[in-house]
Amino acid sequence: MMTPVNLPAEIHFGRGIRSRLIQALPPGPVLFIAGKHSRKRIEEEVIPRLEEREFRLFCGVSPEPPLEEVEQARELGREIGAVSVVGWGGGSAIDVAKSVAVLLPCPGTVADYFYGRRTIPGKGAFFAALPTTAGTGAELTANAVLRDPATDVKQSLRGGDMLADIALIDPDLVRDCPPDVIAGSGFDALTQAIESFLSRKATPVSRLLAGQAAEKLLFHLQNAFEGNLEELDFVTEGSMLGAAAFGQSGLGAVHGLAHPIGSILHVPHGVCCAILLPEVLRWNLPAARDAFTELAGQLGCASPEELIDRIESLRKMLQLPENFRRYGLEARHHAFILANCRSGSMKCNPRELSDAEVSELLERVS
Ligand SMILES: [Fe+2]
Structure with a gap:
């Protein structure tokens, strides 16, 4: 039996394709979640184009991101009533952004969903993914790998609709990698x-x-x-x-x-x-x-x-x-x-x- 193909609604690939980000976002506040190396580029290339739009930038996601960082970023998103979440970075930044996007409207703690005590009901905020490494594939997948430092458990957060609304895969961003x-x-x-x-x-x-x-x-x-x-x-x-x-x-x-x-x-x-x-x-x-x-x-x-x-x-x-x-x-x-x-x-x-x-x-x- 052939199963349906599960992919983001839009996947764009090519050098310079990141310039389509702003026009792809729905109107309203936006939360950026980024790796530490991406701050400069976001501040120079993206933020000036936001004009009057409210935004927050959560920068410096850790490798093997701990649940606490998802909590912190979700709080930041709630402060501004974010309607979109942009994950810009390596797999960790994208996985945190993916988790925040789907859990923004959800009650309870991030750990509740990580351990399956609660079920993710459906779709969260609009989610855009821009990878800066060529490897994890987090921009196209429907799970997020997180870690609970209290137990050392590293596993996938899954459920609801976690696929990106748009993935912008721009090899120019990968050129910054050592x-x-x-x-x-x-x-x-x-x-x-x-x-x-x-x-x-x-x-x-x-x-x-x-x-x-x-x-x-x-x-x-x-x-x-x-x-x-x-x-x-x-x-x-x-x-x-x-x-x-x-x-x-x-x-x-x-x-x-x-x-x-x-x-x-x-x-x-x-x-x-x-x-x-x-x-x-x-x-x-x-x-x-x-x-x-x-x-x-x-x-x-x-x-x-x-x-x-x-x-x-x-x-x-x-x-x-x-x-x-x-x-x-x-x-x-x-x-x-x-x-x-x-x-x-x-x-x-x-x-x-x-x-x-x-x-x-x-x-x-x-
Ligand atoms: Fe992998």
Whole structure:
């Protein structure tokens, strides 16, 4: 059965496309939620064009954003009666903005919805997303990854209608990223594309998008990392297509494990993906050989094994680590990871992992 395609109502891609933001917003107060590096650009390019419109700027969203920041930003939005929320930044800023937009009219605390004590009833404020990294795909998805520092739980806020009303994906914004961010977020995007392709819930539509995404990322990421900014446009496009794919198909065990590991050891998400992807692919191979062979062929590799080698070479060229040694992953962390890895992503993984098998896999990347 084909499921409907869940994507923002409007997706615009291209250099300079961010200039369409103001005209896309409905009349009324607007709350901007941004990463710390985006403040200058917003103040110079956007705020002068708001004219009489009331606004607030919540700037400096933390990585792995804590629930408290969503609360603070929601308060700021309520102060001005915001009718639109603009998320401008990396995945964290967009996820906070997405959460604030949908929870603006809702009673109770953000934690009530994060832990499922209350259900998000529907649509919140108008929501526009402008990504400044090519990787997370948060601008196209209907969930927001948040963290509760009190419990170290990192999981998705879901429910109601959390998709952006408009996503403006402008490669010019990504050009501000330093190379290590291009490497990490790009590897996240590559992981998302590959996990989407191999997902149990993949559809012909999601596979088409995921294959295209993986191709653009695998072929262009290294050059973008080395400073060829034209190549970054392909990486940004690949990230967008991958997000459109996994929004339909879900992900896999890399993402299932990356969330609790990232949460407890504070490993950047893209780095988690880079460490876990080859090992998880080796595990998945016996259960997904046909799809894996198809993907390898699309990417110019003679076999899935050759594709895994190629991914490992890319990881090395991007100067990303091959294990969690520097982050101190130890056996004592396994219980927390096991207790928190059974998310929707894990259910999409093509081959099941028992608790003992997860522990063995973690040993191999420690
Ligand atoms: Fe990811």
